[in-house]
Amino acid sequence: MNTLPLTRTPRDALACRVAPPLAGALHAGQWLVTVSLVAFLVIPVVMSVLAGLSTNYFRGISAGLTLHWLGVVWQAYSGSVWLSLEIALATVAITLLAGVPAAYALARSSSRTSRVIEELLVLPVALPGLATALALLSVYGGFSAFRSSSSFIVAGHVVFTLPFMVRSVAAVCAGLDLKTLEESAASLGATFWRRFFTIVLPNVRPGIVAGALTVLTLSIGEFNLTWMLHTPHTQTLPVGLANAYASMRLEIGSAYTILFLAMAMPLLIAMQWFGVDVNGKRAAPTFRGQRVLEPLDLAIGAAETLVLLGPSGCGKTTTLRLIAGLERPDAGGTVRFGDNDVTALPIERRQVGMVFQNYALFPNLTVRGNIGYGLRIRRFDAATIRRRVDELLAMTELSAHADKPISQLSGGQRQRVALARALAPQPRVLLLDEPLTALDARLRETLRDDMHALLQELNVTSIYVTHDQAEAMALADRIVVMSAGRIEQCGTPRDIYYRPANRTVAQFIGTLNRVTGVKRNDALLAQGGVIAAANAGGPLPGPDGAAIELFFRPEDAQLVDPCSAAPLRGRVESLQFQGERTRVKISDATVDKLVVDVPGRVQLCAGAAVGIAVRADKRKNLAGEVLMLLAQITDLHIKRVGALAYRRVDTAACLSRCVERLNALVPRPDAVLVTGDLTDLGTEDEYRHLAQRLAPLAMPVYLMIGNHDSRDALLTVFDDDYLHVGNPFVQYTVDVGAVRIIALDSKQPRQNAGTLCDARLEWLEQQLDAARDRPVVIALHHPPFDTGIGYMDNIGLEPHSRARLSALVSAHPNVERILCGHLHRSVHVRFAGTIASSTSSIAHQVVLNVSENAPSELIMEPAAFTLHRWTPATGLVSHHAYIDAFGGPFEGPYPGVQID
Secondary structure (H helix, E strand, O other): OOOOOOOOOHHHHHHHHHHHHHHHHHHHHHHHHHHHHHHHHHHHHHHHHHHHHEEEOOOEEEEEEOOHHHHHHHHHHHHHHHHHHHHHHHHHHHHHHHHHHHHHHHHHOOOHHHHHHHHHOOHHHHOOHHHHHHHHHHHHOOOHHHHOOHHHHHHHHHHHHHHHHHHHHHHHHHOOOHHHHHHHHHHOOOOHHHHHHHHHHHHOHHHHHHHHHHHHHHHHHOOHHHHHHOOOOOOOHHHHHHHHHHOOOHHHHHHHHHHHHHHHHHHHHHHHHOOOOOOOOOOOOOOOOOOOOOOOOOOOOOOOEEEEEOOOOOOHHHHHHHHHOOOOOOOOOOOEEOOEEOOOOOHHHOOEEEEOOOOOOOOOOEHHHHHHHHHHHOOOOHHHHHHHHHHHHHHOOOHHHOOOEHHHOOHHHHHHHHHHHHHOOOOOEEEEEOOOOOOOHHHHHHHHHHHHHHHHHHOOEEEEEEOOHHHHHHHOOEEEEEEOOEEEEEEOHHHHHHOOOOHHHHHHOOOOEEEEEEEEOOEEEEOOEEEEHHHOOOOOOOOOOOEEEEEEOHHHEEEEOOOOOOOEEEEEEEEEEOOOEEEEEEEOOOOOOEEEEEEOOOOOOOOOEEEEEEOHHHOEOOOOOOOEEEEEEOOOOEOOOOOOEOOOEOHHHHHHHHHHHHHHOOOOOOEEEEOOOOEOOOOHHHHHHHHHHHOOOOOOEEEOOOOOOOHHHHHHHOOOHHHHOOOOOOOEEEEEOOEEEEEOOOOOOOOOOEOOOHHHHHHHHHHHHHOOOOOEEEEOOOOOOOOOOHHHHHOOEOHHHHHHHHHHHHOOOOEEEEEEOOOOOOEEEEEOOEEEEEOOOOOOEEOOOOOOOOOOEEEEOOOEEEEEEEEOOOEEEEEEEEOOOOOOOOEEEEEEEEOO
């Protein structure tokens, strides 16, 4: 174990003795520079003040001190003082009324327009005051009554100071999660204006005060703009000061400075008192038109605790927000509480209580104020509010903290305040969005037990969102497992754990062991042994040679003598003692490491040979399910916005129709693979247009490069991690279900034909060797085969690369398919012991002409894609699917318009 020494060595001590003088010198130097700068700024001000108190400006204080000049100034210019205050206060009032709502709107918006507006607000500050004054004079100078009044100066000051007010309030808003705070208040019944006045304004008050003081100070001291706008009847304090110096009444000018400082200093001190330290960043999630949740039917019983469980991004929080009323379902979707359809009701009228992931407690209220907020919104009388709040304080063990501000509470206490606040108005449904995520593991376990007891006691219908399976198991009456926006399984915790509906559920809940092998004579032949069908939980699917997978939990196996008739044999890799049990990790039994739980008293050592016996009734054969659905689209040829490919094909519109078709598939594909020619010219504008058109896709999309593409432009626009792992090429591996996709980059510079250089082929061989235990699909843009369409054959994968690819594929029989693009037609060829396929373009096709030296002319045959379905029993099955329902006649061919 590494420890930190508590005493220094002599060498350390020497270093400590040598370092301080140097550090001290630097420190002294910093102070010297700071004091010099302060003196440089302060001394002229002090001298001016002393001059205003002297009997003679030129002789200074040696001539004697007097208050005479201050009296003269006050008698002559008191009107200017009051006018400056009047203008400043009016400016503050107007900037408050305009700036606070503007800052709030900008903070709550994530649009590009709002960012542009925010930057434009700085223009009046960047422009010289004289320029702003001239602009106002040119527009409003003809209105004599307005021009000669102090209101004209107020207007100029508002233009100049409004950005300071907006920026000050916006800075505080950026440090708050206003969206969640408002949603929290809405869940307690607060309407928009109640939320704005009781939550938003109190919490942005430091920014409002700081902004108001800044505006007041700037308005009182503003000269350039005021000098241009003032008249003899609207002379402010800075203008009077300038006039005094201009008339050589220097003593009066200096006394004027004293009066100005007397007004400004309290404001400057107050600005420091109310200053705001902002360290937050504003973030706003958007759906970009993408459907993130499949249509779902979900019924929740009265007083039931239902847990939505799944990984990040699976749609569980969106489901919760739909129930709460923070999001709206698509047309035709409904949300009902009992017999009441609440679909059209906003959250404040649904009678729900909501506990947010970050608690969303109101910083301006105490613990008691937070818990009682919903009751006050619903206009309960004071006695009822106090009684209900006291009950909840006692129930959540917070009575001793009732009058504390939220900032003085621990994480666990804040979580209990959030729960008590949600329960106070006695909601019909309690919604909890990962309320324990922010806590440490020990506290999370304690509060989980407390929450379970509380939910049972209150007998309230509860919907709980989490990604923690232990929380789900402990709290739920039923669990809904979600993945990729859809429900995978709904059942009791026991059903979910012991009878998973599919691989997704089985692997997400608990630890799951996987034994892989091939079927031989109705038995599973694995790396570490043979499992007969009779011991495999049922007949094995598929023909001899089919890939088979069996699954079991760590507690459903036991370790036996490896010399016995154990189905599997392996070697202990590591042991993790956990008290009542020891978790043993075993290698060599199958491709994956296996995990087996044994009683804690059993003694083993690393490296020991062991046999593994699994109870036959506990083995799970999930091979019959659909493990992978992959949609392949290709040759998009997207142009910049408004442009047509070949001056006649609207490829962007074709892609949008394809996206709609893919989103409508039932069941929905697990992923979409785009096999190259993403754009037509490979420009960044085209890739940005592509990103816009792909945004509505409701499943992951994986992009590949073709001869029309640019690596640099693609990587500039798309920052997805998977695209950046194969430098200098755009190639990667990704698992879709049980299938490993290996995407190759076959582009060569300034050529339509493709190639695979030594580096790319070496990388491919490494990936194939690493994936021998699973089915593999290789994808590349250029097909490694001839079609009979002369021109396309000339620009396919060059012959040397075909031969080397063939050798690699032949050595890896687990390669199920080679998927290609480029041809703009659906073509299938036997290649190296497997099948190589291309698919049709989602836009325009190549004319089917297999005569010698045939051109690759364009024709508008129906656009299509390919849907690949994989199971262990069937392997990869491919379906050619049309995008549009169109029976012809087809436009074209177009002689001379050739596709490459």
